[in-house]
Amino acid sequence: MTIPSPAEIQAIVREGVPLAGEWGVEVLAAEGGAALIRLPAKPVLLRPGNTLSGPALMxxxxxxxxxALLSTTGGRDDSVTSTMTVNFLRPAGSGPVLAEARIVKRGRRMLFGEILIRAEGSEEVATHVTTTWAVIAPGRV
Structure with a gap:
């Protein structure tokens, strides 16, 4: 299996989730079940208080x-989000943010992951997310 480059995964993500393209989401790294992506600053994503909105962070x-999942499947995967638990720990600010995702456990039918979101240039986690995905083999619905 060929491992897609971050640029290839970015193209897949932007095609599969057009909103990611509109937001300018960048895939900086993606390999071995982990990914680092960047959301640039955009006024349309802010909420009152001049910080990124919850929907944008989710x-x-x-x-x-x-x-992160695409980095393990050769860039093809039809799995879907089943649950997401989001903990907003502090404002993410109005500038660019980074999201670090990793697959914690993958089974035949379910995948469990964790995402840490922080303002670019900061080490303080602004949002902690856990998620479960239903694994769907490519081509099967």
């Missing part, structure tokens, strides 16, 4: 987990 987390 969407970013979901896309980050898919990028």
């Amino acid at each position: 969407g970013l987390a979901d896309v980050a987990m898919w990028a």
